[in-house]
Amino acid sequence: MALPYQSRSRSGRETSHSVGKRALRRFLRHRAAVGGALMFSAIVLAVLLGPLLLRSGPNQIHLLAINRPPSPLHWLGTDGVGRDILARLLAGGRVSLMVGAGATGIALLVGSCIGSLAGVLGGWVDAALMRLVDLAMTLPPIVLLLVVASITGPGILTTTLVIGLLSWPLLARLVRARFLEIREQDYVTAARGLGAGTTRIILRHGLPNLIDVLVVFASLQLANAILLEAGLSFIGLGIPLPTASWGNMINAARSVVVLQQYPWQWLPAGIALALTVLCVNFVGDGLRDALDPRSDL
Amino acid sequence: MTLAMMTPPALLGTAAASALPAGQVLIGGFDVGPGGLPGKFDPLTATAGFTWYNTYFETLVLYNPGFTHFVGALAKNWTTAQGGRSYTFHLRPGVLWQDGEPLTAQDVKFTLELASNPATGSIFSGRLSDLQSISVVGKDTVTVRFSRPDVNFLDLLTKLMILPQHLLASIPPSQLAQSNWWYTHPIGTGPFQFVKYVPGQYVQLKAFPEYWGGKPKLSGLVNRYFKTVASAAEALKAGSIQFTYVNPDNVSTFAHDPKFRVIAGPSYVVNYLGFNARAPMFKSRLVREAFMYAIDRKQIVDSLYGGAATLADCPYVAPALLGSSLNSYPYDPTKAKELLAQAGWSQLNGSKPIPVLTYYDDQLTANVLSAMQAMLAQVGIDIAPRQVDVATYNSIILASHPDWRKFPIVFAGLQDGPDPSSVAVGLSANNFPPRGANFLHVNIPELTKLFTEAGSTTALSAQTHLYRQVCAEVNRQLPWAPMWVATRYGVVSTSVKNFVWTPSPGGGAYAAMPQDWSLSR
Amino acid sequence: MGGGGAKALPPGVHVTVYIGKRVLISAGMLILISMLIFLLLRLAPGNPIDAYINPSIAISQKQLATLRSQLGLDGPLTTQYLAWLGNVLRGNFGYSAVDFRPVSLLIAERAGPTLLLMGSGILLAVLVGTASGVIAAVWRNTVLDYSLAVLAFLGIATPAFLAALIGMYVFAVRLHWFPAGGYRTPGQPLTAGNVAEHLILPAVILSLYYTATIMRYTRAALLEVLNLDYVRTARAKGLPEWLVILRHGLRNALVPVVTLIGASVGSAVGGAIFIESVFGWPGMGLLFIDAVDARNYPVIMGISLVIGVGVLCANLLTDVTYVLLDPRIQYG
Helix, strand or coil, rough: HHHHHHHHHHHHHHHHHHHHHHHHHHHHHHHHHHHHHHHHHHHHHHHHHHHHHCCCCCCCCCCCCCCCCCCCCCCCCCCCCEEEEEHHHHHHHHHHHHHHHHHHHHHHHHHHHHHHHHHHHHHHHHHHHHHHHHHHHHHHHHHHHHHHHHHHCCCHHHHHHHHHHHHHHHHHHHHHHHHHHHHHHHHHHHHHCCCCCCCHHHHHHHHHHHHHHHHHHHHHHHHHHHHHHHHHHHHCCCCCCCCCCCCHHHHHHHHHHHHHCCCHHHHHHHHHHHHHHHHHHHHHHHHHHHHEEEEEE | CHHHHHHHHHHHHHHHHCCCCCCCCEEEEEEEEEECCCCCCCCCCCCCHHHHHHHHCCCCEEEECCCCEECCCCEEEEEHHHHHHEEEEECCCCCCCCCCCEHHHHHHHHHHHHCHHHCCCCCCCCCCCCCEEEEEEEECEEEEECCHHHHHHHHHHCCCCCHHHHHHHCCCHHHHCCHHHHCCCCCCCCCCCEEEEEEECCEEECCCCCCCCCCCCEEEEEHHHECHHHHHHHHHCCCCCCCCCHHHHHHHHCCCCCCEEEEEEEEEEEEEEEEECCCCCHCHHHCCCCCCCCCHHHHHHHHCCCCEEEEECCCCCCCCHCCCCCCCCCHHHHHHHHHHHHCHHHHCCCCCEEEECCCCCCCHHHHHHHHHHHHHHHHHCEEEECCCCHHHHHHHHHCCCCCCHCCCCEEEEEECCCCCCHHHHCCHHHHHHCCCCCCCCCCHHHHHHHHHHHCCCCCHHHHHHHHHHHHHHHHHHHCCCEEEEEEEEEEEEEEECCCCCCCCCCCCCCCHHHHHCCCCC | CCCHHHHCCCCCCCHHHHHHHHHHHHHHHHHHHHHHHHHHHHHHHCCHHHCCCCCCCCCCHHHHHHHHHCCCCCCCCCHHHHHHHHHHCCCCEEEEEEEEEEHHHHHHHHHHHHHHHHHHHHHHHHHHHHHHHHHHHHHHCHHHHHHHHHHHHHHHCCHHHHHHHHHHHHHHHCCCCCCCCCCCCCCCCCCCCHHHHHHHHHHHHHHHHHHHHHHHHHHHHHHHHCHHHHHHHHHCCCCHHCCCCCHHHHHHHHHHHHHHHHHHHHCCCCCCHHHHHHHHHCHHHHHHHHHHCCCCCHHHHHHHHHHHHHHHHHHHHHHHHHHHHHCCCCCC
């Protein structure tokens, strides 16, 4: 039983080089994906290096110059306490991308693990894990968040963890559903007949079939997580004052006057967020096409 | 099929509604903002919402709309005797309950008994613990006696709605709060009578033609509920309602519109940075002074509040209550640094972040706290603001074993008027929790003595003199860093005539004369 | 669970047996959920009294004790929980800690508006979302597909409160097309037309997020299926693309979409907090957030149970639908 497993694995590695090359070629043919990748790199670069190039810091207040529209001095204007919007947009991007990526990563990991195990193993494991999902979908998040907030207080790490651990149940159900579909398909049955283990079935036959779901989930969840972060500061979680994040910049529009009269205070963060998730989605689409062995046929 | 059969009567319904004298029903957001308490119908257990209660219930006395003196409501007049230990009220003749029964002095006695009975859950029971006797003389005279002088009794009465004995006597006091009477068919003596409560949406009243003050000019009144002030302001702009409280930043969108009238007034709530007296780093007055010099309060009021706040150098801003030779603590970061160095701040706390707990969750407060944070950072104080909801806030500050590390500083508000004794709740050592709400454990013997003295003085001028001393003492000793009293706003459509509204803590408690309100086309 | 063991629904076992089993488990789940929420609520900072008292007004110890007993907050936790559970099993969901109205009545009042708003919003989203998802998949990597993607991600990046405020400002305040919030015009008789007038704007705004989400999942799932062998075969036989998609693609692509809709419907029972707040829509979301602010334990418990029933039913229905969509799917 060990032998065929090893030999197949080696043969897999031999071909992996050419598969990788072919995948890259396919990815580069996908114009939106390449555009998305370039744009995303630009955003990440701006967020990382931008603050070094700006004169005003993101938390530097200036009460004599509040709510100023864009000008040569402040390219994107100033906010309600006279802070430079551009500086906050870039500094906020760091925080938001960190929280978003972290939380999405956690949700992806937990959700796909639980979903795959339930889908592949079936039986009582499936039943037990799915009841756990039911439970997680039912508990009101706000009550849970109040409890966590009282224990931990605000902070980037807690916030990332909490958001990640709140958002996996949907993915778990999506992944399990996909496994239910492919579980009885011939090649999986055959693999199982040859004695392939659960992990191998999940990695070898599951993952390639899951990429579409994972890509959509990741790009949508990235936006959700970044927006959710801002909502948490009102119950004592989230990112503490005065740190900027895209979420709390968009939240400034809760004030009708900011919404209607100072659009430069929330619109840039909204556009940056939309652009980021759009890029992630295009890159994901490109990856999906590139890794799908059938798309060349 | 079903829909088709339903449509004709439905259309008729709309037609009938528009056939009503249109424009005679005033719709407002009467419970929007901090003075409102939507969905609360039992006035004995209510801590706000008096503007609305006053349209269908009535009190014995009220403030005038300027909050300078008391005026009679159900009481035609009253006398005080024995240095505030005895009050006699003469009721207005010919007052009818909305079910046609006459109001009697027995109703007043009944209401006071309910209010002083803790079993009803009444918020007045603590303050009425010294009540000794209530005697009724004839049909329209009531005398109330206290075992100790109660000089704030009239202030309490402005919030106590008189209730009908003939309808409520059969309900045991402990079950009164749970009764559905309050939101199904309450009966008061006010100019409007209850029609219905549509849960979560609005309360509808109609005119009470036999009202003692004359038949109301409006045919009805509707109190529409809003979850956010922003949506109420939009509804006003869209013409769906004629009145609402608005946030300061909304005012500019109404100010120059001839269709609206903006009403401004003091909030009677002083905002302050409260130092926890148990926190060792604030023991030194030099440190507390440094906070005052480090924060540019004038700039915050001018820029962030757009000038819509009055700087407070003590708990009061009313000119009559300002003590003599107050230090106005002008912005002076250099002096703040010197004071901190003198106090040994680097040993006391240094650059460790100090949590600032607040229950204000609006954008303006976030901006104010960010500004304070930046200003204090310049002199070497690192504050970490934390916004939580009211329940969390209260659970921290009023815990049975409070942990000062969770709230070394609070950014909060305390009612400072119209009755100046209100601030004693947070500043007198007689009011440590659980007896009172001095949760910062402010223990300044001079202040405690002044409040006690003022509480047994009936002469207004003597009282005023004592409160001026309170002001001077707080200004000197700084148990808190007083900040400002913000201005609050309401906006009313100019189609509403004779409308009286003014901001006040908990809303209402002043003579708004709803019977005179009217609508023009 | 090897290949053969997967046949847990042997020919003799009807799907109703499976459903019956799940319903029984669900009843146990509900009790577990109620216990958990009960415990979480007591762990959360603040209780109904903390939320209610005004620090400016002194409250005596005696009064606090009265309040505690009125609200059933005295006695050990287990006693409190068992008392609550006993009442629920007898059909009594307790009384609101704020206005003392029966919780069952409060929830019943909100059920209509919530179902109306969430039902119409999600229905609209399912129709528009799947249709635009199919369009995006068929014309994949064209300008049309990209435009739909941009629209979808703009929708996703706009938080509900922002969409609601903008929608209200533009369509109610500026254009006067719809009333500025509310469920009906106060003081006027309740008519279907009047409610519909108030419903359209919040329902459309609510549907934006769901539409965008459903569209992305539909597109992705469809593309996945279109690459499968039998679909290729069908296409190779010269069938027109739309026929291939409808006959072979959509049915299988629906599995993730149905999962998503199931998850949305389950939680939708709880209402849409932000949209209901901005529009003053008297739904379950508004009731719930007010209850959380007031730490109104009985109301929170009641709504959580309703949401629990919603989620469990929706997930069960989803699992049954899988079998209908793809008969190869079996449960163990």
